[in-house]
Amino acid sequence: xxxxxxxxxxxxxxxxxxxxxxxxxxxxxxxxxxxxxxxxxxxxxxxxxxxxxxxxxxxxxxxxxxxxxxxxxxxxxxxxxxxxxxxxxxxxxxxxxxxxxxxxxxxxxxxxxxxxxxxxxxxxxxxxxxxxxxxxxxxxxxxxxxxxxxxxxxxxxxxxxxxxxxxxxxxxxxxxxxxxxxxxxxxxxxxxxxxxxxxxxxxxxxxxxxxxxxxxxxxxxxxxxxxxxxxxxxxxxxxxxxxxxxxxxxxxxxxxxxxxxxxxxxxxxxxxxxxxxxxxxxxxxxxxxxxxxxxxxxxxxxxxxxxxxxxxxxxxxxxxxxxxxxxxxxxxxxxxxxxxxxxxxxxxxxxxxxxxxxxxxxxxxxxxxxxxxxxxxxxxxxxxxxxxxxxxxxxxxxxxxxxxxxxxxxxxxxxxxxxxxxxxxxxxxxxxxxxxxxxxxxxxxxxxxxxxxxxxxxxxxxxxxxxxxxxxxxxxxxxxxxxxxxxxxxxxxxxxxxxxxxxxxxxxxxxxxxxxxxxxxxxxxxxxxx
Numbered sequence: 088x089x090x091x092x093x094x095x096x097x098x099x100x101x102x103x104x105x106x107x108x109x110x111x112x113x114x115x116x117x118x119x120x121x122x123x124x125x126x127x128x129x130x131x132x133x134x135x136x137x138x139x140x141x142x143x144x145x146x147x148x149x150x151x152x153x154x155x156x157x158x159x160x161x162x163x164x165x166x167x168x169x170x171x172x173x174x175x176x177x178x179x180x181x182x183x184x185x186x187x188x189x190x191x192x193x194x195x196x197x198x199x200x201x202x203x204x205x206x207x208x209x210x211x212x213x214x215x216x217x218x219x220x221x222x223x224x225x226x227x228x229x230x231x232x233x234x235x236x237x238x239x240x241x242x243x244x245x246x247x248x249x250x251x252x253x254x255x256x257x258x259x260x261x262x263x264x265x266x267x268x269x270x271x272x273x274x275x276x277x278x279x280x281x282x283x284x285x286x287x288x289x290x291x292x293x294x295x296x297x298x299x300x301x302x303x304x305x306x307x308x309x310x311x312x313x314x315x316x317x318x319x320x321x322x323x324x325x326x327x328x329x330x331x332x333x334x335x336x337x338x339x340x341x342x343x344x345x346x347x348x349x350x351x352x353x354x355x356x357x358x359x360x361x362x363x364x365x366x367x368x369x370x371x372x373x374x375x376x377x378x379x380x381x382x383x384x385x386x387x388x389x390x391x392x393x394x395x396x397x398x399x400x401x402x403x404x405x406x407x408x409x410x411x412x413x414x415x416x417x418x419x420x421x422x423x424x425x426x427x428x429x430x431x432x433x434x435x436x437x438x439x440x441x442x443x444x445x446x447x448x449x450x451x452x453x454x455x456x457x458x459x460x461x462x463x464x465x466x467x468x469x470x471x472x473x474x475x476x477x478x479x480x481x482x483x484x485x486x487x488x489x490x491x492x493x494x495x496x497x498x499x500x501x502x503x504x505x506x507x508x509x510x511x512x513x514x515x516x517x518x519x520x521x522x523x524x525x526x527x528x529x530x531x532x533x534x535x536x537x538x539x540x541x542x543x544x545x546x547x548x549x550x551x552x553x554x555x556x557x558x559x560x561x562x563x564x565x566x567x568x569x570x571x572x573x574x575x576x577x578x579x580x581x582x583x584x585x586x587x588x589x590x591x592x593x594x595x596x597x598x599x600x601x602x603x604x605x606x607x608x609x610x611x612x613x614x615x616x617x
Contacts, residue, residue, distance in 0.1 A: 088153075092172045092189055098260055098269045099143045100211045103156035103167055104349055114159040117141045120152050130263055140212050144260075144267055146173050192272040195321075197246040199277050204321040206346070207239040207256030207271050213345075217269075219259040225252055237332045238343065240321065251277045288314040288322075288379040295384055299391040306363040307344075308386055310377035313354050320380030322346060324361045326373060331361060340364050422595045429599045443505040445480040445598055446545070450512035452486070462514065462549065464578050470510070473593075477585045480597060482510075507598045509542050513562065514549040545596045546571040572596075 093099050103115055117126040117136045126136045134143050134150065143150055156167040174189070197203045209217055222229040222241045235242035239258075243250055254273040259266055291311045300306050312322055324331045324343045335341040344360040361375060366388065374385040417424065450466050466484060474480040482488075483506055489498045503509075544565045551573055555563055575589045585594065 088168045088170055090170045090172070092174060093146055094176045094189065095148060095173050096145050096176050098145045098211075098267050099171075100215075101141050101154075101169055102210065102212075103139045103141070103158065112160070115139050116157045116159075118155045118157065121155065126154075137212050137214070141169075142211075144262075144265070148173055189272060192274065194274045194276070197243055197250050197275055197277045199246050199248070199279055201246055202242060202244045203246050204323060205241045205243065205254060205256075205273060205275065206321055207241070207258065207273075209239060209256075209258055209260075209269055209271055210348075211260065214262060216261040217258045218261065221257045223255045223257065226255075229254075235330075235333070237330060238345070240323065242330070246277060248277055251275050288312050288318065288320050288382045290377060290379055290382050290384040293377060293384045293386045295386075297387045297389045299389050300363075300366050301391060302366055302368060304363075304366050306366055306388075307360055308375075309358050309360045310379070310384070312357040312359075312377075312379045312382075314357060314379065316350065316353060316355055318380065322357055322359050322377070322379045324359070325376045325378060331375070340367075341370075422591050425595055426591060440507075441505075442507050443481070444483040444502070445506070446474070446482050446508040446510045447503050447506035448482055448484045448510045448512070451514055461578055462512070465549070465574065466512065469578075469583055472583050473585050473590050474597070478594060478597075479600060503542075506542070508596070509544045510547065510593075511544055511562075511565065512547045512549060513552065543596070544569055545593060547593070548573045550574070569596075 091099070091101065103117070115138070118124070119126065126134065126141060128136050130137060133145075133147075134141075136142075139156075141154060141156070151171055151173045154169045154171060156169070158165040158167070193208055195205050197205070205222075207220060207222075211217065217239070220236065220239060222234070222236065229241070233244045235244070239256070241254075241256070252275055254275050255270055256273070257268060257270040260269045289312065291313060292309065298306070298308065310322070310324065314320055326334050326341075331341050331343050341361065341363050344362055346357060346359040348355050348357045350356075357379070359377070361377075363370065371388050371390060374387055376383050376385040448466060448470060450462060467487065470482060470484070475482055483502050485499070485502075489502075546562075546565050546569060548571050552571075555566055572589065572592045575587075581587075582589075584590070
């Protein structure tokens, strides 16, 4: 049971909070005089519940009674009782004995010859705004240079014995368009030193520590204080021995928050924060001190150390992304890049590899009709035109470059050893008849290319071949290892340009060129090397 005695006509709010049982997910309901009907939650009602609070805006004679706050958790149920007594409204002429029983009348101390502050204890939910706070002494409004007003505090400079007496603070309470006047009576005494019976306030945080924070950040720091219930110490934040609200009065960039407190059986737990709306370089290295009576503790802002790990991770991601991009570009434009490099950075001089030809051209010869005509045009016209005349390669084409009367086996065996590449042209029709399986020229050529010399093979499909089932194992091996280039021309003059996609692929697989130093700057007049 907690007893509260207040004046009629005064706003009053009580927060049903107890750290041990109201922490976490709880359900709180207010009742009056053991009634089963809960207090209304309509914020427009004179008496209503606002979350954990019960509010009277204002108190009337009928509000006297016992109020019950029921706290339900998943596994338990608790209740806190408040015995509320409403008395008559005392005038300024009332004696101290008349006011001593009021709950909203507090006793506070000013220290002689020091700057000490008084606090106007007005406890309401955060949604209720208190402004236009005025201070009175012996019913007269306080004025003068020795008095400084900020938020709910009154700073008295150079305290003297004459400053003791009866004080009152009065504020305007704003909520949902309503304005109500609320006041708090304070009995003030003066003393030479800290001599009341309570304990020295204990600041649990900060503890003269530093806080690492980046420039431009928003920072909120709580000052947590434990004090005995009977003490009336003032609590505030200062910088350069000046209240932060005064020091930053122009910009309001740094400000002190509203003091909050939670009662326990013997102590009160206070929290007053300081808010940096934007941390600036001038704040670093400067002590921000939290004062609670004679106790004090400070924080110092520090620049955080560079996060090299973040830089390393970012650099690694950037390098990985760049590497992936380079790989993708190289794979997509690989042929163009290689051909560009060959054309611009061709070496001069000659290489003695004892090779006479750049490629041996192998193709089926037992074709008929239009297929035979197309194949002859590709082998005997287009290949010489592009690879020999435009690109400067030298080809050996059986039937064109051999001498009449020579033995076929000898011609193939001698000339295949003089070639750097093997260009093999396959056609679906010839494969269907199994021609390659029985031709001695193909057998000898493949044997020399694949077994003896390890020659690189350029496989060209006259048409797309989907099924290689009937092909010899040697052809399957070439397809699997080197892939195939599909003829994409249409046997017109346009198909005789070395810059078309098909001929770029063929040139990519051909050996690079080595240009003589005395030759004109021409891409096509080069001596090849493997």
